[in-house]
Structure formats: structure tokens, C-alpha cells
Amino acid sequence: xxxxxxxxxxxxxxxxxxxxxxxxxxxxxxxxxxxxxxxxxxxxxxxxxxxxxxxxxxxxxxxxxxxxxxxxxxxxxxxxxxxxxxxxxxxxxxxxxxxxxxxxxxxxxxxxxxxxxxxxxxxxxxxxxxxxxxxxxxxxxxxxxxxxxxxxxxxxxxxxxxxxxxxxxxxxxxxxxxxxxxxxxxxxxxxxxxxxxxxxxxxxxxxxxxxxxxxxxxxxxxxxxxxxxxxxxxxxxxxxxxxxxxxxxxxxxxxxxxxxxxxxxxxxx
Numbered sequence: 001x002x003x004x005x006x007x008x009x010x011x012x013x014x015x016x017x018x019x020x021x022x023x024x025x026x027x028x029x030x031x032x033x034x035x036x037x038x039x040x041x042x043x044x045x046x047x048x049x050x051x052x053x054x055x056x057x058x059x060x061x062x063x064x065x066x067x068x069x070x071x072x073x074x075x076x077x078x079x080x081x082x083x084x085x086x087x088x089x090x091x092x093x094x095x096x097x098x099x100x101x102x103x104x105x106x107x108x109x110x111x112x113x114x115x116x117x118x119x120x121x122x123x124x125x126x127x128x129x130x131x132x133x134x135x136x137x138x139x140x141x142x143x144x145x146x147x148x149x150x151x152x153x154x155x156x157x158x159x160x161x162x163x164x165x166x167x168x169x170x171x172x173x174x175x176x177x178x179x180x181x182x183x184x185x186x187x188x189x190x191x192x193x194x195x196x197x198x199x200x201x202x203x204x205x206x207x208x209x210x211x212x213x214x215x216x217x218x219x220x221x222x223x224x225x226x227x228x229x230x231x232x233x234x235x236x237x238x239x240x241x242x243x244x245x246x247x248x249x250x251x252x253x254x255x256x257x258x259x260x261x262x263x264x265x266x267x268x269x
Contacts, residue, residue, distance in 0.1 A: 041061060056091070058074060059074055063098060072099075076092070084115055085115075086112040092108040093109040097128075102128065109121065109128060110125065123155045123159070125137075125140060126140035126155075127158075130163040133167055135163070137162075138160060140159065142156070154187050157179040157183065158177070158190050161175075161177040162193060165196075170200065174198070177191075177194040177197070178194070185217070188214060188217075188221060191224065195207040195211045195224075195227050196227065208231045212228070220251045222252040225248040226244070228244040229242075229245040229261060230261070241261075
């Protein structure tokens with residue numbers, strides 16, 4: 001999975017986890033201790049067919065194994081029984097996005113929002129709209145800000161910033177990221193996107209200031225170290241770039257881009 005899709009996956013996957021931890025009233029709790037094997041989960045689901053927790057676990061098992069067709073088939077089968085379940089549509093959106101089907105992921109998220117416009121679903125949809133440069137994300141941001149500024153204001157500012165990032169209006173994007181951070185100084189996505197915007201403007205030292213702040217707040221922030229490495233490379237500070245890439249890999253051993261950058265840098269003489 002590439003880092004270029006990190007933001008949207010993080011948002012939508014977070015929603016999936018949130019939905020599981022905050023189940024709707026008609027959701028049956030997981031009975032007993034579960035065996036993680038696929039066959040055991042299938043067996044448990046036959047015993048408790050109304051358990052969304054078991055369904056979620058089986059879908060996650062398929063997804064973790066890269067068997068998206070099986071995961072989607074299971075989700076679709078459940079949706080045929082319960083087409084008005086917003087949580088299931090959100091789950092489907094997660095799977096579609098992980099399978100690089102952004103268009104249909106958007107359609108599934110739209111169904112979830114139309115059924116139950118909870119703030120988390122709106123944030124996910126607004127974020128996806130922003131990446132595809134759909135101005136409807138701005139209306140979602142306005143609604144989030146108006147409805148609950150204290151809880152969703154930072155999300156609203158971030159969505160606006162992301163939209164202008166993809167519209168290539170970096171200065172306006174940075175202004176919104178700053179507004180986001182003024183509302184929530186721990187908003188890692190805003191630090192990341194602000195730093196990338198500065199990097200793309202050639203302001204490597206300014207980007208480093210932002211990234212240092214991010215990794216100070218969250219010292220295992222792998223993407224922060226990766227982008228620090230890229231900035232150090234541009235500034236000709238090879239040793240610090242190597243250290244930064246190594247830190248990124250330390251916190252995410254599967255960080256392909258960081259591994260490739262480190263290998264390339266070490267190969268230079």
C-alpha cells in the first residue's frame with residue numbers, strides 16, 4: 001500500500017474501527033473468545049448471523065490477507081439483507097478504497113452519509129472529495145464547522161486545506177492547515193500536508209520546522225521522519241537525511257518509500 005493514499009485510508013479505516021467500538025443498538029456483541037482463523041469465524045457467524053462484530057472480524061481477516069473480493073462479497077451479502085445500514089456502507093467504502101477503487105468508494109460513502117450523516121462519515125467523504133478536487137468538500141466543511149465547531153472545526157479546516165492542496169493553491173492550503181492546527185495542535189495530518197506544501201514550494205527549512213514540531217508531539221510519526229529526510233536531502237545534509245529515513249523505517253518496517261530513499265542515498269558516493 002503506497003504512502004500516497006495514506007491520508008484517506010487512515011480516515012476511512014479509523015471510521016471503520018470507530019463504528020466497531022460504538023455499535024448501533026441492534027448490534028449483537030461478540031460471544032466468547034474468538035479464534036482468528038477464517039474457518040472458525042465462519043463457523044461462529046453461522047451460529048450468530050446477526051453479529052456485526054463477527055462479520056467485521058471476518059471481513060478484516062479477508063482484507064488483511066488481500067482477499068478483497070471475498071471481503072466485498074461478504075459485505076454485499078449483508079447489505080442485501082440490510083440496505084439501510086450506514087455502518088455497512090462505510091465498511092464497504094473502506095474495502096473499496098483499500099482496493100484502489102476510489103470512484104465506488106465515494107459512492108458507498110455517499111450512501112452512508114445519506115443514511116446517517118454522522119460527523120465521522122462526513123469527514124471521510126469530505127476528505128475523498130478534496131483529493132479528487134470535488135468542490136462539494138467545501139460544503140461538507142461548512143456543515144461540519146457550523147454544526148459543531150468545537151468537535152469538527154479542525155476537520156473542516158483540514159478538508160479545505162486538502163482541497164486547495166490538490167487545486168495547487170499552496171498558500172491558501174497552508175492558511176487552512178494553520179487554522180486547523182490552531183484548533184487542534186495535535187492534528188498530524190495537518191502538519192504533514194503543510195510540510196509537503198512547503199517542500200513543494202522549495203521552502204525546505206520551513207518544512208523542517210513543521211516536521212520537527214510533529215515528531216516532537218508524536219515521536220513515532222514515521223511520515224514526519226520520512227519527509228524530514230526528503231528535506232535534508234534537498235539541503236545537501238546527507239547524514240541527517242539517512243538518520244531520518246532510518247527513523248521512519250524504525251517505526252514502520254514496511255515503509256517502502258523510506259527504504260528506497262535510504263538505499264539510494266547510501267549508494268551515492
